[in-house]
Amino acid sequence: DHRKIVVIDGKIGYTGGINIGDEYINEKKRFGHWNDAAIRLEGDAVWSLTVLFLENWRFETHEKTDYQKYYVNYQSKKPEGLYIPFGDLPLDSNLVSKNIYLSLIGAAKKRLYIATPYLILDNELVTALTLAASSGVDVNIVIPGIPDKKMVYMVTESYVPDLLSAGVKVYKYNPGFIHSKIIVCDDEAAMIGTSNLDYRSLYLHFENNVFLYNTQTIDDMVTYFKETIKDSSLVSAKEIKKRNIFYRALQTILRAFSPLL
Secondary structure, eight states, X not given: OOOOXXXXXXXXXXXXXXXXXXGGGTSSOSSSEEEOOEEEEETTHHHHHHHHHHHHHHHHHOOOOOGGGGOOOOOOXXXXXXXXXXXXXXXXXXXXXHHHHHXXXXXXXXXXXXXXXXXXXXXXXXXHHHHHHHTTOEEEEEEESSOSSHXXXXXXXXXXXXXXXXXXXXXXXXXXXXXXXXXXXXXXXXXXXXXXXXXXXXXXXXXXXXXXXXOHHHHHHHHHHHHHHHTEEEOOXXXXXXXXXXXXXXXXXXXXXXXXX
C-alpha cells in the first residue's frame, strides 16, 4: 500500500508524495534536499479520499463501517475546474494511473512536465513519450540528482538515451532527491498523487491520485516545475556515453528485473 491520505473533519484532505518522516520536511538530510509535492483539497473532493481511507481501514481491521456517517456536506467556496481523486489497485486490469499518464502524454500539443523519483517504463510509455517529443511536444522530465536506491537509479538512467534521441528533455535535480509524482499537460490538465512513473506503482501497488482540469492549482504546478528546473541540470547524450562498459552491462542486467525494483 503506497497511498498517502490525510482527511481532517471530512472537510480538508491532503495527498501527494509526502510520507510521515523527518526527511520529508528536510529535518534530516539523507539524500540532499528532499523535493516533494502534495495537494490540499476542500469540499466534495475530500469525500473520495475519505472513502479510500475507509476501504483501507476495513481491509486491515475487517470492521464493518457505515461510510455515510463520515460524510460531511461541505462547500468551502465556488468550485473552479475539476478535481477528481481516485484510487488505483493491482487487483483488476483497470490500470487507471497508467492510462491517465498515457492519455495526458498522448493529448499534449505543446508541453509536458513530469516529475518522478523513479523512471522505469514499459514499451507503451516509452513509445508515448518518444512519439510526443518527435511530434514537436516540449517534453520535460525531472528525476533525482541524488538517488535513494542506486540499482533503481541505474535502471532509470538506462531509459534516458532513447528518450534523449527522440527529443525528450531529462533533468537531474541538483540539490538532492525529487519525490514528487506529477504530470502536467499543456498547462490545462494534470495528475498529482502517489504513483511514480515506474512498473511497481503502475502495476503492483495500491495508489491514489488526483486528476485536475482547468484549475488554478495547475498554474501553481507549472510554476513549481519552472522553479525546480532552474535548480536542475539538463542531461546530455555525452554525459550518458561517459559510463563505462561494466556500468552499462550492469544496467542491462538490472533492467531485465525492472518489474521487481
